Amino acid sequence: MMSLARIRGNTDEAGSAILLTIFLASIIIIIGIAFNWLVKEHVKTAQVLKEKAEAMTTAVSVFDTLLFAMLTGTLSSNRILVSDKTLIGFDKIPMNNQTLKVRDDISINVQDTNGKISVYAGAGNEFKKLIKLVDSKSNAGIITDSLNDWTDADDIPRPLGAESEYYRGIGMPYTPRNFSMQYMEELLLIRGMSWELYKKIKPYITIFPNMGGFNPATASPFTVMASLDISEENRKIIQDYIDKGLDIPDELFYNLTGRRMHSLEYDMFQPSRYLEITVTYGYLKNLYTINAGIGLFPTATAPYAVYYWKEG
Numbered sequence: 001m002m003s004l005a006r007i008r009g010n011t012d013e014a015g016s017a018i019l020l021t022i023f024l025a026s027i028i029i030i031i032g033i034a035f036n037w038l039v040k041e042h043v044k045t046a047q048v049l050k051e052k053a054e055a056m057t058t059a060v061s062v063f064d065t066l067l068f069a070m071l072t073g074t075l076s077s078n079r080i081l082v083s084d085k086t087l088i089g090f091d092k093i094p095m096n097n098q099t100l101k102v103r104d105d106i107s108i109n110v111q112d113t114n115g116k117i118s119v120y121a122g123a124g125n126e127f128k129k130l131i132k133l134v135d136s137k138s139n140a141g142i143i144t145d146s147l148n149d150w151t152d153a154d155d156i157p158r159p160l161g162a163e164s165e166y167y168r169g170i171g172m173p174y175t176p177r178n179f180s181m182q183y184m185e186e187l188l189l190i191r192g193m194s195w196e197l198y199k200k201i202k203p204y205i206t207i208f209p210n211m212g213g214f215n216p217a218t219a220s221p222f223t224v225m226a227s228l229d230i231s232e233e234n235r236k237i238i239q240d241y242i243d244k245g246l247d248i249p250d251e252l253f254y255n256l257t258g259r260r261m262h263s264l265e266y267d268m269f270q271p272s273r274y275l276e277i278t279v280t281y282g283y284l285k286n287l288y289t290i291n292a293g294i295g296l297f298p299t300a301t302a303p304y305a306v307y308y309w310k311e312g
C-alpha cells in the first residue's frame with residue numbers, strides 16, 4: 001500500500017512536469033514566431049533590394065539607349081529625330097522637357113538648355129523678368145545685381161549687389177565665387193535669394209552657358225515670356241507656329257518681340273548641344289531617378305560629355 005506522502009509526491013512531480021512542458025512549449029513557440037518574423041523581414045528587405053537593383057539597372061540601361069538614339073539622331077530646332085524607331089519606341093525626342101513614356105514604368109525627359117535662362121555667367125533682364133513673373137514679392141533687382149557680383153571677377157558691388165564685404169557684414173562664412181556658377185544650389189547663397197524663390201525659378205533656369213541664343217521652341221511659357229519680355233498673347237502666337245512646325249516670319253517675330261531672330265550676336269531657335277536629361281523608373285511610385293547634364297559632342301575620351309550626374 002502506497003503511503004499518502006508518496007502519492008502526493010507523484011502528483012507534485014506530474015504537476016511540475018506539465019508546467020515545465022508548457023514553459024518549454026511557450027519558449028519554442030516564441031522562438032518560432034520570432035524566427036518567422038525575422039525571416040519575413042529578411043524576405044521583405046531582399047525584395048526591396050531586388051526592386052531597387054532592377055530599377056537601377058533598368059534606368060541606367062534606358063539612359064544608355066536614349067543617349068545612343070540621340071547621338072545617332074538628327075538635331076532640329078526643338079527635337080531630335082531618331083534614326084531607328086525601335087531603339088526607344090519613338091521616332092523623335094522632344095527637347096522641351098515633355099515626358100515620354102518609354103514603358104508603363106519608365107519615362108524620360110529631355111530639355112535643351114537654350115530653352116532655359118542661363119545663370120552661368122550672371123544674368124540680365126530675362127532673369128529679372130522671370131523673378132517678377134514667378135514671385136512678385138521678391139526683389140528682382142537685388143538678386144540679379146548680386147548674382148552678377150557673385151560671378152564677376154571683381155570685388156566692386158553693383159548698386160543693388162553684394163560682394164565679399166556684404167557677406168562678411170552679415171556674418172556669412174563665405175564670399176562670392178567671382179567665377180561662373182558651378183552648382184545650381186549656389187544661388188541659395190546669394191543676397192536676396194530665398195528657398196521659396198529658388199524652388200519657383202529652378203525649373204526655368206540652367207547653369208549651362210547660353211549657346212548662341214535663346215530657343216523659344218524648347219522653352220516653357222514662363223521662360224519665353226521672361227526671355228523675350230512679351231505678353232501671354234504674343235507668346236501664344238509664337239507657340240502656335242512652333243506647334244504647327246512652321247517657321248515664324250521674321251517680320252512677325254520682330255513685331256511681337258521687338259527683336260530679330262538672327263543677328264551677329266545670336267541665333268534664336270537653335271538648340272544648344274547641352275541637354276538636361278531625366279530618366280524615371282517606377283510604376284506607381286518613383287523607385288529610381290537619373291538626372292544628368294550631357295553635352296552631345298565628343299570629348300577626348302568619349303563621344304559625349306557628362307557635366308553632372310545624380311542618381312538615386
Ligand SMILES: [Ca+2]
Binds near residue numbers: 148149150151153154
Ligand atoms: Ca564679384
